[in-house]
Amino acid sequence: MREAPRTVTLAFTGASGMPYGMRTLECLLAADIAVYLLYSQAAQIVARQEMDLSLPARPREAEALLAERYRVKTGQLRVFGREEWFAPVASGSNPADAMAICPCSMGTLAAVACGLADNLIERAADVMLKERRPLVLVPRETPLSAIHLENMLRLAHAGAVMLPANPGFYHHPGAVQDLVDFVVARVLDQLRVPHQLMARWGSQPSQDEA
Numbered sequence: 001m002r003e004a005p006r007t008v009t010l011a012f013t014g015a016s017g018m019p020y021g022m023r024t025l026e027c028l029l030a031a032d033i034a035v036y037l038l039y040s041q042a043a044q045i046v047a048r049q050e051m052d053l054s055l056p057a058r059p060r061e062a063e064a065l066l067a068e069r070y071r072v073k074t075g076q077l078r079v080f081g082r083e084e085w086f087a088p089v090a091s092g093s094n095p096a097d098a099m100a101i102c103p104c105s106m107g108t109l110a111a112v113a114c115g116l117a118d119n120l121i122e123r124a125a126d127v128m129l130k131e132r133r134p135l136v137l138v139p140r141e142t143p144l145s146a147i148h149l150e151n152m153l154r155l156a157h158a159g160a161v162m163l164p165a166n167p168g169f170y171h172h173p174g175a176v177q178d179l180v181d182f183v184v185a186r187v188l189d190q191l192r193v194p195h196q197l198m199a200r201w202g203s204q205p206s207q208d209e210a
């Protein structure tokens, strides 16, 4: 069993599902993990559309805004722009302990599957694969084309975890937040980050026993 990570790279891309990404960020920070946050231009559009959230184009402004929102200590959250090649995550000599792309667009998924490394998100993911570190992708698209499926298979063969944003219903969700937490709980499990977002299957008395 791997230890909990001390540093995690979290990337938001332009797929629907920004509440998953923001909740993951909140949980990582609450778990006292140092987070390197990256987001694409399309992610900024989706954040505004889905959450009325304005993610600043300037990384330093984003750091200040999010540090205040989540009340984190200086330095726990660092935000990097798409071409900040001096960021630690750009190199195999200093990668984070684990990385998640949540939500993950089919465009970024394809770029990572092909090893393009054309922006910092793609490069950071490429580094995780080559260094054999945990990389979790949370794609959101439906239906899936043969190209999407082949890219996902390629990534799975390369060692990435494909974790589609597919919430289950067996825990009787009562609110949208329950559906979000279902997916985020699975992401945190893959990253080995402790959490208590929802009860684990079999850990509570069944309805017959109750």
Ligand SMILES: Cc1cc2nc3c(=O)[nH]c(=O)nc-3n(C[C@H](O)[C@H](O)[C@H](O)COP(=O)(O)O)c2cc1C
Residues within 6 Å of the ligand: 012, 013, 014, 015, 016, 017, 040, 041, 042, 043, 045, 046, 049, 104, 105, 106, 107, 108, 109, 140, 141
């Ligand atoms: C509101 C909105 C929702 C979108 N939802 C998805 C989606 O669920 N999945 C997807 O692959 N692309 C989706 N897209 C399209 C991507 O944002 C687009 O392909 C973009 O180029 C991805 O760029 P990125 O990978 O650099 O973030 C959406 C775009 C918008 C504006």
